Amino acid sequence: MLSAFPADPAEVTSSEAALSRFLHGLPGIDKVGAESRAAMLGTRSIKKDAKAFAIDLAISMIDLTTLEGADTPGKVRALCAKALHPDPSAPDAPRPAAICVYPDLVGIAKEALGKAPVNVASVATAFPSGRAALDIKLADVAQAVQAGADEIDMVIDRGAFLSGRYQQVFDEIVAVKAACGSAHLKVILETGELSTYDNVRRASWLAMLAGADFIKTSTGKVGTNATLPVTLIMMEAVRDFRAATGRQIGVKPAGGIRTTKDAIKYLVLVNETAGPDWLTPDWFRLGASSLLNDLLMQRQKLATGRYSGPDYVTVD
Template sequence: MPVPHTASVPEATTDRALRAYLHGLPGVDEVGARARAQDLSTRSIKTTAKARAIDLAVSMVDLTTLEGADTPGKVRALCAKAALPDPTDRTVPHVGAVCVYPDMVAVAVEALRGTGIGVASVATAFPAGRAPMEVKLADTRRAVADGASEIDMVIDRGAFLSGDYLKVHEEIVAVKEACGDAHLKVILETGELVTLDNVRRASHLAMRAGGDFVKTSTGKVSPAATLPVTLVMLEAVRDHHAATGRRVGVKPAGGIRTTKDALRNLVLVNETAGPEWLTPDLFRIGASSLLNDLLMQRTRLSTGTYPGPDYYTQD
């Protein structure tokens, strides 16, 4: 069983207070975390529940394109798919959001107008985050001004790993302020944090600074969204809610490509944070290729046959 969160949230935001708080968190039993994630990944889901789970997973997808070759046409096509994933079946829910680079936000916002789907934008010099603070804030403000309802920022992993927690905290606070009414997802880039203890500390630091979501990765670094990492982040948001009364979301991103992957994550959410987190408001999956597999499995459940490989548009 996970160890309960016993450290108290610091009243003052100083380097000393943050260090005491983060290093006062219970350590992660890495062997135990990996064993629990493996155990939960083997849970079976009955056919009737599986159909509902697939629809839930579709509604949690942040349909993403983050390539140097992105064009307005590609973004518009992605938005059309986000709003109507399967043109032959209008009972399929739309996705949670479309995630693009800041310069494509205006294109996505216009394409999604009237659909109820938000636009998420990676900002703060994604994916490395190696830029002056004024550049990161300008990046964020531009995306919000163009209509982004969610900002996915990257933390300064160098500062975090060198123990400069106050710098990381202050950057998150500043970006959160620049977001205005937009929600802030804080990308930890867990593949660079090395240990699950660091994942737990970074999650609590992001929440302490006001992040609305903690996100595993940029999708540009391997390993990305592993089940043990997502488990530790779900424990962190659960414990933060118990300590403060505030619910923070979780977004695994990178490497989640199949329906099995998605359903394993939903089981993890239910068994760790609880069913309250089984909503797009508190759990998202950053992906591009996942949606097609969810649609294929959904069709198989309803018709008994798989559609051909070219049945759905390729992202």
């Protein structure tokens, strides 16, 4: 837990020096301890009824994602159809939380989803590199918001962060948050490029202080994406941030989460680290594309006692 946090958070962000002093004053991460705890939580076994609940919960937390240069309106419509009816043979199957696409495809997704309770998320701010002038990043956000995006996934400038230009990163997040209007803001830290667990904690706090609604691990476009130890550190950060400020922030691991076993490990970690308040799509998401297929197949296995053939789910 964070032992000392000012009554007025503005004290922390009043200057570059104050921000740097606060971020570098955060408790250091015990690398061995964090990795050992994450590994231990990953070995927890759950019984059949709890597994069925966990599978449905994980499905409801998915941001069903397509972020490829070859994306087409047809592919996005197909993905939306899958979100609306994940398993046509099981009408009680929950729907994913959101569809995540590039800004120019937001309108297609909104039209395809209609009034269904599935959000449209859009990456922005020169995703995935984050290397563009601020006015270009804000135009990227504006395009997505004007097209109807419910959520914006921005990516921080890792070069600025790693160079210690924390005020620049902070100011960009503040500006993007303002440009989002009523859309929720997820701030992607790209933890695979942050080098150390201490930097993951610092970037988490920096994003939360700047107004993030969610902090997200990864773009899915680098060699190392979501991991259990990194998500553990981020969950500790949102837990401590709520204790210090009273404001709850969501977490979204993204990239490389492909199996039901993986998803359940994350749910156990969330529950054991921050508690059940975060076990809802409002506060925890799983950024994935192929994960939904495995969850649906495991769901059907629990219901019928047998595995389906390879054509049971659509191939994305």
